[in-house]
Amino acid sequence: MAATKEEVFSKVQGALVDALGVDDEEVTPEARLVGDLGAESIDFLDIVFRLEKAFDIKIPRGELFPEDILTNAQYVENGRVTADGLKQLESRMPFADLSAFRDNPLVQDFGNLLTVKDMCRYVETKVGAG
Amino acid sequence: MRWFWIDRYTEFESGRAATAVKNVSLAEEHLHDHFPGAPLMPNSLVIEGLAQTGGLLVAEHGAYQERVVLAKVAKARFHFSAVPGDTLVYHTTIDDIHKDGAVVSGTSRVGDRLQGEVQLFFAHLNEATAGKWLYDPASLLAMLKLLGVYDVGRDAAGRPLEIPTTLAANAEG
Numbered sequence: 001m002a003a004t005k006e007e008v009f010s011k012v013q014g015a016l017v018d019a020l021g022v023d024d025e026e027v028t029p030e031a032r033l034v035g036d037l038g039a040e041s042i043d044f045l046d047i048v049f050r051l052e053k054a055f056d057i058k059i060p061r062g063e064l065f066p067e068d069i070l071t072n073a074q075y076v077e078n079g080r081v082t083a084d085g086l087k088q089l090e091s092r093m094p095f096a097d098l099s100a101f102r103d104n105p106l107v108q109d110f111g112n113l114l115t116v117k118d119m120c121r122y123v124e125t126k127v128g129a130g
Numbered sequence: 131m132r133w134f135w136i137d138r139y140t141e142f143e144s145g146r147a148a149t150a151v152k153n154v155s156l157a158e159e160h161l162h163d164h165f166p167g168a169p170l171m172p173n174s175l176v177i178e179g180l181a182q183t184g185g186l187l188v189a190e191h192g193a194y195q196e197r198v199v200l201a202k203v204a205k206a207r208f209h210f211s212a213v214p215g216d217t218l219v220y221h222t223t224i225d226d227i228h229k230d231g232a233v234v235s236g237t238s239r240v241g242d243r244l245q246g247e248v249q250l251f252f253a254h255l256n257e258a259t260a261g262k263w264l265y266d267p268a269s270l271l272a273m274l275k276l277l278g279v280y281d282v283g284r285d286a287a288g289r290p291l292e293i294p295t296t297l298a299a300n301a302e303g
Contacts, residue, residue: 042201046251
């Protein structure tokens, strides 16, 4: 049975509260996982585990955070993602809003892109939320 | 391996749960400084003991072929401090286990009093270290025997736990 967007948000919020030790109120749709909620690299694996469990889904490595693109010399030049790399990111991450990143695609800033809303959109594609 | 923060296992159910005891003693030098005149078992070392209890359980599940490391203490809550003379009973349960790691819940008790509750997240080190043992196999096996894993251990079907063949072979070699 498809979940509603509210159900998805509520479960994503629960996973982030548990994984990051933040309060419910902090987990707003606009909150950035790294910048606002203080997520560190190891937290992403923890978050993936929690989302898989909460929604009974499988999240293949690299699907939510396509780190392989950022470590691929073909797509990175002088610490910036190339035009080809941006295309790859867009096709791999249709759930994320990359518009701001496109203006200044510094690899080091990539980790700070994802918002709670992006994560909800990603989960919605996995569970067919309407 | 001298960083022992458990004394021995009392239960070890492969892939599911393990219980170990830690006796707190005034003979432990760190208690003389923590704190002078008021020895308290540091809760950071309770977490370490729980991580050892659950970490070996996770490693056993993968026949010690994964390099299991404590990656994150997702939750830790303590209700009081253990003191010399207390026996801490650490109980850990595998909540979730994946290719990349595992989530373990644990409790620490003194008698029937709940002393602490944790949730630990273990990661499997990546392919770059594949095929390398995190511990020397002979030392690892000696440690498992010393901690009583093969005295109390049971496999998923309830039979006495056996030493994985790869570990046995490498420990001899």
